[in-house]
Each structure stands twice: as structure tokens, then as C-alpha cells.
Amino acid sequence: MKAAFSARNSIRPSMSAVEKHPGSSLSTKAGDADIMPKCTIVAKTFGATSEVWLYRQAVNMSRLRPQVICWEQQNAEAYSLSDIPLVKLPYDAIPENGSGRWLRRLRNAPSGNYYGTLGSERSDISSALRDHASDIIICHFGPIALRVLPVAVSLGIPLVAHFHGFDISTSLKNKWYRKSLQRSLSKFAALVVVATYQRDALIELGADPNKIHVIPCGSPIAGEVTNREDAGEVDGGCRFIFVGRFVEKKDPIATLRAFASCRVQLPNVTLEMIGDGPLLNQCRETASELQLGDSVQFLGSQTNEIVMQRLLAADVFVQHSITAANGDKEGWPVSIAEAMGYGLPVVSTRHAGIVDQVVEGQTGYLVDEGDWQEMAARMVEIATPAVRSRMGNASKERATKFFDFHMQIAELETLLTQYSETKRNLAS
Known part of the structure; x- marks a missing residue:
């Protein structure tokens, strides 16, 4: 397998930057972690300063045992994951824009999802999910959710698609993305958006309103602020x-x-x-x-x-x-x-x-x-x-x-835990 697991032990940001919850995954006892449902967080990039909310999400989970899969990692020292495994995939981060996009679309045509992963990348993602014994997957941004969906379906793992901005606005002008999304909406376990206008956009595309959850990323809340x-x-x-x-x-x-x-x-x-x-x-x-x-x-x-x-x-x-x-x-x-x-x-x-x-x-x-x-x-x-x-x-x-991000992460965990239990019940 080309993907490399790594448990990072670099310097982590101060508590003021991370706002780690005392019951988060970085402070969970080993015995408790063993019985927790296992969640895989998938994103194109991990550690980008403009997406610090993603780091907060990973290190502050308290009811799920996470791993991270990404194609690019930035600021590894500043955004260390300690004992949370990270799988960095050695493939093109945006293959739908590359020279092989037409062959990719042709191979994916039968499924109607032109963004689906293929070949050795698909095998590596599948291996990473099986090795972690993932009970639930959350994919950040629509293109990544579509990319991982075929693997999730084949392994019987519920996948929650989390939309943020461009993936529910300008990306919809791309007919390949729009068609893929419309044909795949029913296959996602749930759809998470960060704003109410995005909920309306998904409904217009044909999504089941009952599957859509508005959960903003949240932010740190300062203590006492000087007047x-x-x-x-x-x-x-x-x-x-x-x-x-x-x-x-x-x-x-x-x-x-x-x-x-x-x-x-x-x-x-x-x-x-x-x-x-x-x-x-x-x-x-x-x-x-x-x-x-x-x-x-x-x-x-x-x-x-x-x-x-x-x-x-x-x-x-x-x-x-x-x-x-x-x-x-x-x-x-x-x-x-x-x-x-x-x-x-x-x-x-x-x-x-x-x-x-x-x-x-x-x-x-x-x-x-x-x-x-x-x-x-x-x-x-x-x-x-x-x-x-x-x-x-x-x-x-x-x-x-x-807006407190601890509250928003707790709401997201409740949703993910619900669907992870569905998978565990089917397995048993």
C-alpha cells in the first residue's frame, strides 16, 4: 500500500489556538477509545491555516475515535495530531482537472459519479478504511465526498458529505460535478451544510430535506474580554x-x-x-x-x-x-x-x-x-x-x-454516532 500512516508527535499549538476539550480524542483513555465507534475524516488538505476548523474537529472528538485521510498535509508541526493516525495519499489531489479526466469520466460513466476514485487510489482508501475498522466516514467538500463514495458503498460504511462554500456554489456550474452530485445525493447517509442557503441549494438539486443538517464549523469563544x-x-x-x-x-x-x-x-x-x-x-x-x-x-x-x-x-x-x-x-x-x-x-x-x-x-x-x-x-x-x-x-x-465550536462538534458527533451505530448493528 502506497499510503503512509503516521502518528505525529510534533509541537502542537497552544491551548488558546486549539481550544482542546478535556474529553477530546487527544485525552481519551485507551480503554475507552477501544469501544468507541471509529470515524474517518477525509479532506483534500489537512493543516491549512484557512481551515483550522478541520483541525479543531479532529482533535476535539470525544465520542468517536478518528483517523484522517488527506492528499496534502500542511503545517504538520503546528497542527500535530499526536496519537490520531493520518494517511496521506500519494495521488493527484484534484484529478478531475488533470489530463486523464476524460478517461476517468469514461470509466465512471456507468455509476453516474464522474468523480469516483479508481485504481490503486481506490484500493489504498479501501485499505485505510478497513485497517481503521471505520464505522462512519465524513468527507469535507463535495468533490471529496463524491470521490470516496464508491469505496464507502462497497464496504457498507455510511458516508456523511459536509459542504462548505465553493462546492455548493460555483462548482455547480461544472456540469460533471452537478450531474455527479445529483445522481449521488441519495447514497449519502446524511448531508451537512454550514448555512441555510446551502440547505436550499441541495433541496433544489433533489436532496431529501430530512437528510440535510445545518451545522456551522463553529469558532473559539474568548474568556473575559476587556471592555x-x-x-x-x-x-x-x-x-x-x-x-x-x-x-x-x-x-x-x-x-x-x-x-x-x-x-x-x-x-x-x-x-x-x-x-x-x-x-x-x-x-x-x-x-x-x-x-x-x-x-x-x-x-x-x-x-x-x-x-x-x-x-x-x-x-x-x-x-x-x-x-x-x-x-x-x-x-x-x-x-x-x-x-x-x-x-x-x-x-x-x-x-x-x-x-x-x-x-x-x-x-x-x-x-x-x-x-x-x-x-x-x-x-x-x-x-x-x-x-x-x-x-x-x-x-x-x-x-x-x-457558535462555540465545542457545541458544534458535539452536534456533529451526535449525527455521526447515530449513523455509525447503524453500521455496527448491521455488522452484528
Whole structure:
């Protein structure tokens, strides 16, 4: 078998970054683990800084014994799995875009799932599932769920497909993906989405509404947060922050234009932008053209610990999400939930899962996509210390009640455990 198992023992992030639950898989007694249902988490990439929620999910399972299967692993030291086995497959991570895609489609034509795994990769995935004695599989993102589905069906292991964003928006424009998904929906044990609009999209594709579960990824919730009413400078200062990839669907250029307009009325405001991506250089150029000077700081990609420190030092979170030209949308932006969990009010857009997160007029303000002028006006309004303090407290309260990732993982585990028991009952 080409795939390699590995039990990582590298340095793990601090507890503030991981927020590991004391009853999680990394702290479960061996005797208890032996009787737990076994879950296999499958994702294209494991350890990406933009998908820290996936790491949190793996290390915080308390009722399932997980293993991870992936095609790419990043930041292995920072996101160590300790005693959780990881199988890294030595194959093309996105074969549906490669030169052999037509042969792949031809071989998969009888099943109607053009994304299904084939050949030695299929054998290696099957071996990894059997070796772990998997009772349940959860696949993150639609293309990966379709890829693993033929193996799950052949082994009689329930597979839960977890959708996040592009896989339920722009990917549907690909006729091969759309047809594969439509023909396979009934074969998944359950379908998990992170936002209500995604539930509607799956129903439109023909999914059984009873099989769809809205379970956001969740985020860490800070402990006691210093009252930010007096955190800004007394001369009208307010510290705005953006955290995310510099990509079209997050439209960081619109955020910069809104900030520049806000700064005309409030010259002492500042903006920190954390992240990397293809639009970063263009954003630097835009900031220069707008003569924003030192009022804007581009901090690049940062560790989870640094991001949390900067959230604690900020006053308001801003993000101007839009539907990209290719149809790509947000799912349930974890960065917004994290900001709310750290007591920040939010100024964003009426887009995708953001409307499930931000309560307009209570935890922040939402504007129409592309309307950076209105965003600027809302930034001026929320910069008032009393307003941002009130809304920040409401954000923290809402995040604590609905977004705590321990709670979301527990809900997901309940669902996975239910289907794993179905498999165990059939086996017995």
C-alpha cells in the first residue's frame, strides 16, 4: 500500500489556538477509545491555516475515535495530531482537472459519479478504511465526498458529505460535478451544510430535506474580554480589522475604499488586514492610491495565536463579501464568528451565511454587496464607542450561545454516532 500512516508527535499549538476539550480524542483513555465507534475524516488538505476548523474537529472528538485521510498535509508541526493516525495519499489531489479526466469520466460513466476514485487510489482508501475498522466516514467538500463514495458503498460504511462554500456554489456550474452530485445525493447517509442557503441549494438539486443538517464549523469563544468602550483613542480612534484570504469573494478592495471614505470623517481610525492571497498586491496599490499611509497595516498570513491577539486589540471587524464573477460564495465565514466570539461587532454584507451570523442593528451592520459607500457610513456609525461596545457585547453573547465550536462538534458527533451505530448493528 502506497499510503503512509503516521502518528505525529510534533509541537502542537497552544491551548488558546486549539481550544482542546478535556474529553477530546487527544485525552481519551485507551480503554475507552477501544469501544468507541471509529470515524474517518477525509479532506483534500489537512493543516491549512484557512481551515483550522478541520483541525479543531479532529482533535476535539470525544465520542468517536478518528483517523484522517488527506492528499496534502500542511503545517504538520503546528497542527500535530499526536496519537490520531493520518494517511496521506500519494495521488493527484484534484484529478478531475488533470489530463486523464476524460478517461476517468469514461470509466465512471456507468455509476453516474464522474468523480469516483479508481485504481490503486481506490484500493489504498479501501485499505485505510478497513485497517481503521471505520464505522462512519465524513468527507469535507463535495468533490471529496463524491470521490470516496464508491469505496464507502462497497464496504457498507455510511458516508456523511459536509459542504462548505465553493462546492455548493460555483462548482455547480461544472456540469460533471452537478450531474455527479445529483445522481449521488441519495447514497449519502446524511448531508451537512454550514448555512441555510446551502440547505436550499441541495433541496433544489433533489436532496431529501430530512437528510440535510445545518451545522456551522463553529469558532473559539474568548474568556473575559476587556471592555472596549475606552479601548480606542479618545480623539475618535477606532481600530478596524479584517482577517481572511485576499480573494475576489471577500472583496478586500471594497473594504479599503469604505475605510478610506470613513477616514475622511474620522481621521484617526486605523485598519489592520491579516491574510494572504492573489489580491494582496493590488490591495497594497489601492491603499497607496487612496493615500492611506500608516492608517492601514498589511500583516500578511499569521499564526492562529497572533490572529487572536489582534482580535483582542481591535474594536470592529469588517469584511465586504460578494459573489465572485465565477459564482463562488462564502459558506459560513469562520473569521466573522471568531471576531464575534472575541467581542467584536461586525460590518459586512448581506451575503451567503453571513446573514445567519450577524443580526443587523444588534451585533453589527450589513450592507448590500458592492455598496462600499454604505459600508463606510456604517463604519462611521459603529466607530462611536458606545455603539461598538453595545454591539460588541451582543456579538459575544450571540457567539457564545450559537457558535462555540465545542457545541458544534458535539452536534456533529451526535449525527455521526447515530449513523455509525447503524453500521455496527448491521455488522452484528
